[in-house]
Amino acid sequence: MNECILVTDDDREIVKAIAILLEKEGYRILKAYDGLQALDLLMQNQVHLVIMDVMMPKLDGLSAVMRIRERKNIPIIVLSAKSEETDKVLGLSMGADDYVAKPYNPAELAARVKSHLRRYVSLGGIHTAANDRIQNGRLCYHTDARALYVDGEPVRLTATETKIVDLLMHNLGRIFPAEEIYERVWEEPGFSSENTVMVHIRRIREKIELNPKEPEYLKVVWGIGYKMEKMEK
């Protein structure tokens, strides 16, 4: 059975565009044009993921998210024209799993939907807390096998990339200057290592991030170094 996605936006064209985009990916789509309608549809159908606009008539997106969260554990992606950091924080604190700013990148949106669904459906939200695994959001690093999984899918990394990921996954949230990464990965004194490290970082990003231009996991701390963000969930 195909996963069912509820798309809610008061702009019918956007709903339609998203529907076309996601139907191509093979999902079943339910369309709603305001918050109340979305809640109705949720009651009547088995929905696996919700895409929700914020500013809508009748019931706004954030209130709808709160209502849904009272009963269901399904992933919710909030889609909003408000791109401020504070809006993002507000949306996430209301119970949304992800926040995508308009105008969205269709490929990125599709990737996010896929990622959330895979985690929700395939893994059932079960995080097996094993000693040899480091779970960080969508990422799961198997320390013994030195293998990285994104949404349950293994990622192919080169030897150097694996070393970098190994270092960063073992030290979630810690900031490493480029020199230190260079010294520990290449085991050589790191002079003018910024470019080399950055090249690898960028490559890893392309493999693990949904939008490599706005990374969520592998971040640059400008003027200091690099770090693997530690996710809340």
Next chain:
Amino acid sequence: MATKWKKWKSNLGLLAFVLGVSLLITGGMGLCQKLLFQGGVQSMMRMLKMADYQESQQFRDFIAYRLNDFLNMASGEYVYGYDGSEYGYMDNTAAWTDNTLQEAEIINEIQMEAQEGAYAVSESASQWDESERFDWEPEYTDAQKKASAKNYHKYRKRDKNLLYRISYAGKLCYTNAEESDLSNPNEWPKGYNFYLHFDGKKAVVQKDGKALNIYGDGYYREGDAWRLPGYKNLTGKESWKKADVVILAAEQPALYSQNLYGDELSYWVNELYFQSQNYEEMRRQIFFALACLSAGAVLLVCYLFLREGRREIGQRVARLTGKIWFEWKILLLVALPVVWFVHMLEQDGMGAEIWSYATELGYAEVPWSYATQELSGLVCETLFMHEKGFLLIFWAICLFVNDLRNQPRSYRHGLIGRLVALLNSRDLTRSLAKRMVRRPYGIFALTLAQIVCFLCVLFTFLIFGNQMSASGLLAMGNILLLAALAMTALLLASEIFFQKKNRGLAFDLERLSERISSIRDGNYDADPEFTAEDPDVRHMTMELEEIRQGLETAVEEQTRSERMKVELVANVSHDIKTPLTSIISYIQLMKQEEGLPEYVADYIRILDEKSERLKNMVQDVFAISKAASGQLAVDLEELDLGKLLYQTLADMEEAIGESPVSVKTEIPKDPVPVLADGQRMYRVFQNLIGNAMKYSLEGSRVYVALKAEGELAVASVKNTSSQELDHGMDFAGRFTRGDQSRTDGGSGLGLSIAKSFTEACGGTFQLEVIADLFVVTVSLPLVR
């Protein structure tokens, strides 16, 4: 109705207050006088209890002295003052005036005590008598002694208020009651209730038929009521042992001689009469004082109930008194006590006495304490005796104080006040500068006058010094010196006055300057306490206040309009984003469409590019409007600016590789720590380097340099422009682009955003064009 009653009530209250206080003062002063100068509390209490003059100490002393005299008469001793010789002051009044100072003093005392009562006369006379007699006695011959006794009898016998029978060794010598034998109670004439019989050893006293206990335990002590011979320690003279004296005193003494002016002895003769009259008068005075006191107290209690409109009354009275010129008030206040005092001295001849005491102060042999005590006592007594004048002065002072309290500026209403106001108003017509310049002139003129004054003194001494006698010179010098000193004091006072004005002005100016500084520092809040005393400075402060208000409204207006702008931009960008979302979505869908003709795919590619640019522009506009309004959130942390530049370059490596320019770096290896928001600074350098690549001459080099200069970390991006640069252009302005036709991919906001973000992080952003060299310098404060 109610208000009318209120007014009545307040008037009544005022009346009660004035009357009450006046009565209290009158009574209090009268009582004080009696208490302090006429025998203290005990005698007053006795006076209050009994209307009988014979109860007074005066009477007792009178009787004691008379007995003394009679015993001297009986025993043939000298009775002082009654021999008609040189010291018979009773006969020889004209001789007093030529006497010495000490005698003048006696005269004064007698004059004074004549007012108070016969008691005092008799006492002082008798005391004088005794001491004089003690000194002079040996010189008297028997004839003189006899003459004195006879004289004394001659004068004494006329006074029938005091009957006496004097016998010696059983033989009757003198009596003024020839028709009756006084030793026999049955023969006493009517109206006599006091009886004294001295038998040579002891005295027996009966009053109203009842015997009095005189001697107590038999020892005389200072202050005992009866100073009669017969105590164990006060026996009297040996010659008195054979004397037998009977004295009778009238219950109500009568006046026995009308001829007060022709015969100066009439007063002497009627001593008991005057004593009783005085006693009655004193009683009346005490009762009057007490009545005054109680009435005053009652009135004051009434006032307590009526005093509601007290303040208003004070103001009303002050309004009346305020119409009088201040100078009159001062004059009145000074003149009233002077007139009162002079009048007092004149009236009672108190002046001479006080003068005598005052001169006594100059004599070495009279102890200071004695003279001052006497003097102050006299002054006080005089004061208490003239309560009416005192009352007048008291109310004058009350009115004056009330006036001052209710009209604090009442001193301005008067000649001097008007003159000062006139001068001030003339002063005010001049400008501030003129006034400030004129003030030192005043001080200068005063100083000059002072110097001239002293020079005059000096010259006078030099020129006339040798022509004058020593004393003349001294007097002249003294006068001149005094004049010079007075002048100096006057000049100093005016200088202080000037200085005070100057100081006020200086403080005003200082406050004004402080206020200007505070406004410059961006404190646009109103300061209600900010005023100045000087009218010109006040005018300046008012103008400053207007400027401040203008600034305040301007700043408010600006912040509001900025906020509105940001809101507008936010709303617009949101409104643009929604259709843009659709556009981008459908373009993406179209891109995925297969089998489209080549030229359609080309169209779609163009649409894709332009929509992407539009999206970037919307985001940039939003960011810059936030930054410009100061609402941009910056997360400042310590970071290495060198590393940030390296990271930025590494991040842009791909773009740099694709561009036709190469990037050269001059970044120190050592950390260059600054406090900044890394994300924002990344955006700054991303924009700068991106710009440089975009507009650089093909094949040229972009220089990215960083160095620490003093307290600043200075980063610069230099590139050679591919096009000729317009020097007058504001490159950091919004929507300014190197390419005026706006056909390239930029939003025209890159440098503007870079500038805003740098400034939001506390740095400075400078742009320089040297020929075709385009230099951007970003400076941030270093962290030490």
